[in-house]
Amino acid sequence: MDNELNRYYIKIRTILGIDPKTIHEELVTVLGPNAPSYTTVTRWAKRFREGREEVNDDPRFGRPISELTDENIELLSSEEQNRQDKPPSLLEVEEAIRRMKSGKAPGMDGVSTDVIKAGGYALSIRFHTLFVEIWEEKETIDDWSTAIIISPIQGKR
Structure with missing residues (x-):
């Protein structure tokens, strides 16, 4: 499972009222060592309880731009x-x-x-x-x- 799928799972289980500890245990049962950490599950569950809809990462400095726009093209050095x-x-x-x-x-x-x-x-x-x-x-x-x-x-x- 990739990060987005993990987050969708966390989001759905959080909406259903399941606590982060149980969600984390479920993910560990299925994904083993590839499961997100308990801290990550807790952080995303909190975001979803607070009304966050998106499962994608927030943009941040240093993250590569993967969308081709006129603005991004201008950012390329000559x-x-x-x-x-x-x-x-x-x-x-x-x-x-x-x-x-x-x-x-x-x-x-x-x-x-x-x-x-x-x-x-x-x-x-x-x-x-x-x-x-x-x-x-x-x-x-x-x-x-x-x-x-x-x-x-x-x-x-």
Whole structure:
């Protein structure tokens, strides 16, 4: 369960009049060590008793901005904007390949991440050339936006 789901649970149980200690015990029973602390449950239960509706965190200084607005774009430094306007460097491509998780199933092209990683510097250069060309043309390959969802349970969709 993530924080929002935990908070929804705390909110519903608080509305039903259940005390924070019991709510915390229920969460520990289900989530074990991943359960929020008793202090966290108490804090959120108090907020909900006081009329709070939202389960999201309050905005605070230092928290990354994840919403794209004109105001947020203006907050970007000109240096960062210049960096983002440039195509990816060979170093960035190499780093992205290095960070790919090994042992994953191949994509639609049948190429696994292990094969890409084994391609080394020569393949990194080819990928870099391809990415720069796509960047400059501002056009991607249609298949790159195709996603195939496969159910982990056979026979279920």
